[in-house]
Amino acid sequence: MPQGKKVKAQKVARVFWVDRLKKLGALVIIAFIYIWSARGVGFSLLEIIRELPSFFSLLGEMIPPNWAYSRRLIAPLVETIQIAILGSFFGAILTIPLTLLAANNVTRNKYIYFFAKGLMNIFRTIPELLYAAILVAGIGLGAFSGMLAITIFSTVVIAKLTSESLEAISYGPLEALQAVGGNKLQMIRYAVVPQILPAYTSYSLYVFEINIRVSTVLGLVGAGGIGVPLQTSLNLFRYQNASMIILVTFILVMAIDYASTKLREVLV
Amino acid sequence: MEILEFENVSVVYPGNVEALKKVSLTIKEGEFVVIVGLSGAGKSTLLRTVNRLVEPTEGIIRIGGRDITKLNKKELKKMRAQIGMIFQNFNLVNRSRVVRNVLAGRLSYVPTWRTMLGMFPLKDKEIALSALERVRIGEKANVRADHLSGGQQQRVGIARALAQQPQIILADEPVASLDPPTSHAVMKDLRRINKEDNITTLVNLHFIDLAQEYGERIIGLRDGELVFDGPASEVDEGVFEEIYGRSITDDDLRGGTQVAPREEG
Amino acid sequence: MKINWQLFRRIVNLAVILGVIIWSMEGMNINLERIARGIPSIGNIIKLMFPPDMDFFSRSLSAMMESIQIAVIGTTIAAILAFPISFLSAAKIGVPFSVVFLAKQILNAIRTFPELILGIFFVASYGPGPLAGVMAIGINSIGMLGKLNSEIVETIDRGPIEALEASGSNRAEVFLYAIFPQVLPQFLATALYRFELNLRAATVLGLVGAGGIGVILLQSLQFRRWPVVGMSLLIIIVVVTIIDYTSAYIRKRIT
Ligand SMILES: Nc1ncnc2c1ncn2[C@@H]1O[C@H](COP(=O)(O)OP(=O)(O)O)[C@@H](O)[C@H]1O
Numbered sequence: 001m002p003q004g005k006k007v008k009a010q011k012v013a014r015v016f017w018v019d020r021l022k023k024l025g026a027l028v029i030i031a032f033i034y035i036w037s038a039r040g041v042g043f044s045l046l047e048i049i050r051e052l053p054s055f056f057s058l059l060g061e062m063i064p065p066n067w068a069y070s071r072r073l074i075a076p077l078v079e080t081i082q083i084a085i086l087g088s089f090f091g092a093i094l095t096i097p098l099t100l101l102a103a104n105n106v107t108r109n110k111y112i113y114f115f116a117k118g119l120m121n122i123f124r125t126i127p128e129l130l131y132a133a134i135l136v137a138g139i140g141l142g143a144f145s146g147m148l149a150i151t152i153f154s155t156v157v158i159a160k161l162t163s164e165s166l167e168a169i170s171y172g173p174l175e176a177l178q179a180v181g182g183n184k185l186q187m188i189r190y191a192v193v194p195q196i197l198p199a200y201t202s203y204s205l206y207v208f209e210i211n212i213r214v215s216t217v218l219g220l221v222g223a224g225g226i227g228v229p230l231q232t233s234l235n236l237f238r239y240q241n242a243s244m245i246i247l248v249t250f251i252l253v254m255a256i257d258y259a260s261t262k263l264r265e266v267l268v
Numbered sequence: 269m270e271i272l273e274f275e276n277v278s279v280v281y282p283g284n285v286e287a288l289k290k291v292s293l294t295i296k297e298g299e300f301v302v303i304v305g306l307s308g309a310g311k312s313t314l315l316r317t318v319n320r321l322v323e324p325t326e327g328i329i330r331i332g333g334r335d336i337t338k339l340n341k342k343e344l345k346k347m348r349a350q351i352g353m354i355f356q357n358f359n360l361v362n363r364s365r366v367v368r369n370v371l372a373g374r375l376s377y378v379p380t381w382r383t384m385l386g387m388f389p390l391k392d393k394e395i396a397l398s399a400l401e402r403v404r405i406g407e408k409a410n411v412r413a414d415h416l417s418g419g420q421q422q423r424v425g426i427a428r429a430l431a432q433q434p435q436i437i438l439a440d441e442p443v444a445s446l447d448p449p450t451s452h453a454v455m456k457d458l459r460r461i462n463k464e465d466n467i468t469t470l471v472n473l474h475f476i477d478l479a480q481e482y483g484e485r486i487i488g489l490r491d492g493e494l495v496f497d498g499p500a501s502e503v504d505e506g507v508f509e510e511i512y513g514r515s516i517t518d519d520d521l522r523g524g525t526q527v528a529p530r531e532e533g
Numbered sequence: 534m535k536i537n538w539q540l541f542r543r544i545v546n547l548a549v550i551l552g553v554i555i556w557s558m559e560g561m562n563i564n565l566e567r568i569a570r571g572i573p574s575i576g577n578i579i580k581l582m583f584p585p586d587m588d589f590f591s592r593s594l595s596a597m598m599e600s601i602q603i604a605v606i607g608t609t610i611a612a613i614l615a616f617p618i619s620f621l622s623a624a625k626i627g628v629p630f631s632v633v634f635l636a637k638q639i640l641n642a643i644r645t646f647p648e649l650i651l652g653i654f655f656v657a658s659y660g661p662g663p664l665a666g667v668m669a670i671g672i673n674s675i676g677m678l679g680k681l682n683s684e685i686v687e688t689i690d691r692g693p694i695e696a697l698e699a700s701g702s703n704r705a706e707v708f709l710y711a712i713f714p715q716v717l718p719q720f721l722a723t724a725l726y727r728f729e730l731n732l733r734a735a736t737v738l739g740l741v742g743a744g745g746i747g748v749i750l751l752q753s754l755q756f757r758r759w760p761v762v763g764m765s766l767l768i769i770i771v772v773v774t775i776i777d778y779t780s781a782y783i784r785k786r787i788t
Pocket residue numbers: 281282283285286287305306307308309310311312313314
């Protein structure tokens with residue numbers, strides 16, 4: 001079958017070489033990162049496989065869960081929920097001024113705006129559990145420190161998400177109000193709030209779902225909730241108690257996810 | 269010489285949809301056949317039975333005298349390698365570069381261990397690049413497929429089919445997603461390749477002006493039945509009205525005969 | 534009398550929320566006075582951290598590098614293990630329904646399991662150190678990566694698959710040339726996104742002994758050496774910020 005004129009091997013090489021060079025460059029960088037990382041953590045497939053049985057035997061010791069222990073878990077479970085609720089609630093309130101300051105269409109002052117955004121981004125880099133560990137050391141053991149940690153985290157996360165929604169609102173309703181002579185407060189109340197309220201509520205609930213998960217492990221750094229008996233059980237090698245706690249935690253997280261979904265339907 | 273024969277071919281889809289009803293026809297090597305019919309008439313089904321993307325419910329299909337309805341998996345793959353297919357939506361891997369899309373046409377000719385390592389023999393790379401030159405986009409070889417215009421993408425589709433060095437090309441509404449000038453350019457490409465390489469070509473179209481302009485032979489389908497089969501010169505508006513079962517409207521015409529200079533390049 | 538149902542619903546909602554808040558405050562023995570005392574003490578802690586202890590700069594930095602390394606290797610292990618599961622748990626690509634269902638449930642279960650607890654288990658079985666952190670992250674991230682990747686697989690364009698099947702390619706070739714190039718950039722993007730989260734997790738895992746900068750934080754918090762805490766936090770903030778931006782940039786480039 002005729003194939004038109006044959007393309008020179010030179011041309012073939014040119015077309016296929018560009019690709020190879022790019023790939024080679026990326027490969028060298030990636031290889032460097034991996035060698036550096038693997039050496040840093042002492043990565044060894046052999047060791048991972050060798051120790052795997054002891055990991056599984058540890059899991060095996062957790063079976064069956066100590067069902068009787070579940071009765072003692074009600075109080076810490078309730079505390080876990082309360083920590084998450086209060087942390088999310090205070091966060092959702094404290095977030096309001098921060099959101100307004102970190103939205104460039106509300107805060108016209110560049111310095112205040114960048115300060116608020118910067119503060120938000122700095123606080124966001126630190127995980128909740130580090131806040132909890134720091135507060136436990138600074139204020140003391142207990143659920144109060146856990147709640148404050150969650151409050152800090154919720155404030156910045158909700159503010160980040162909501163301020164982005166706020167910056168994207170449409171100006172039609174605002175201009176309409178301006179046209180009929182509304183003042184700034186009226187404009188916020190009737191043109192801005194209705195536009196971002198659904199987003200704000202939705203983000204708050206989303207953060208609440210994260211917070212429930214976090215508050216189940218706060219106890220591992222001494223900040224209250226169901227993690228406290230978990231920490232104790234693990235320290236005392238009571239693995240069947242630990243597995244009971246983990247099981248209960250699972251159920252709690254799933255139940256809250258479900259409830260939060262329902263709540264979303266009602267509120268949003 | 270007959271390359272393709274249909275003998276009482278019927279296709280029934282699940283849900284008892286009769287998409288083809290006892291279609292019989294014979295196509296000679298090197299013919300350029302246009303299949304027309306309303307949407308839902310069974311054009312795609314007819315085309316897809318040729319490479320058995322759709323299995324005929326009954327009847328016999330012969331390619332080069334050989335009944336293909338009974339081929340086993342391995343034979344089927346070998347047969348499909350000889351048949352290029354061009355699609356309405358091009359069916360390219362958008363994020364892959366053009367050459368890679370065209371090389372896909374060589375997959376069934378290269379040993380699997382080589383394709384798995386991406387080590388195509390020089391000969392196959394040459395075939396891929398010259399296929400691109402045949403459709404006048406050789407310089408786009410290293411561009412990502414989704415950075416091309418619709419007409420250029422369809423030419424990549426044609427190049428992929430050409431890279432198979434096929435005996436038959438099947439084109440299912442190849443210009444339905446293109447604008448009028450580009451449609452003409454792509455039809456001209458198909459026609460030119462058909463003539464130069466003597467590749468038997470079957471094209472589904474629902475635009476009657478394109479069918480008349482580029483078809484040598486026209487086959488009409490209505491509700492899965494073959495209702496017309498004759499040279500394009502014998503076809504007039506009356507015949508189309510019979511195939512379509514209604515009067516012809518502007519929607520049945522692609523319009524425009526000028527090839528846009530941009531697309532000519 | 535006409536009842537304004539919308540207003541009524543709003544009032545009920547508010548009352549319920551308020552009730553729950555009061556119940557929580559009662560239960561945790563929190564009152565406004567405690568809060569009023571708590572907020573300034575946060576300010577006080579921050580003040581104690583300044584100036585950060587410069588003597589700990591290099592030790593904190595190298596511990597942070599270890600956290601990065603833990604996150605890199607952990608995320609990679611998870612991405613490799615999640616790869617086959619991404620296809621097994623994707624509906625609409627020809628995997629039997631029961632397999633898809635089972636795989637999705639397993640992914641959900643893994644996702645719900647807190648990585649800190651996994652970290653404790655791995656520290657108990659592998660001994661303290663970065664390898665335990667690697668394993669905790671490597672196992673835990675499978676859940677999210679598998680879920681996101683299977684969603685990507687479910688949305689691929691079937692066109693190229695059809696084209697290659699029509700030209701007689703075998704299953705392996707269809708996978709490598711029609712499916713793989715479509716999903717790879719997005720798989721990489723989800724892995725990078727997870728890497729950003731894992732870097733934060735890797736800073737925390739040290740609190741249970743699983744290596745990284747958390748170990749330094751744990752020790753300095755135990756002895757209330759606030760300037761050291763400040764130094765470590767400063768390094769976390771700077772490094773996490775740089776990596777977040779770099780990762781987000783790469784993600785944007787490749788998708
Ligand atoms: N996979 C399928 N399953 C069920 N029915 C189908 C399928 N594909 C096509 N059909 C039906 O078969 C008939 C012919 O379809 P098709 O061959 O696609 O027609 P055309 O390409 O001419 O528009 C139509 O009624 C269509 O709805």
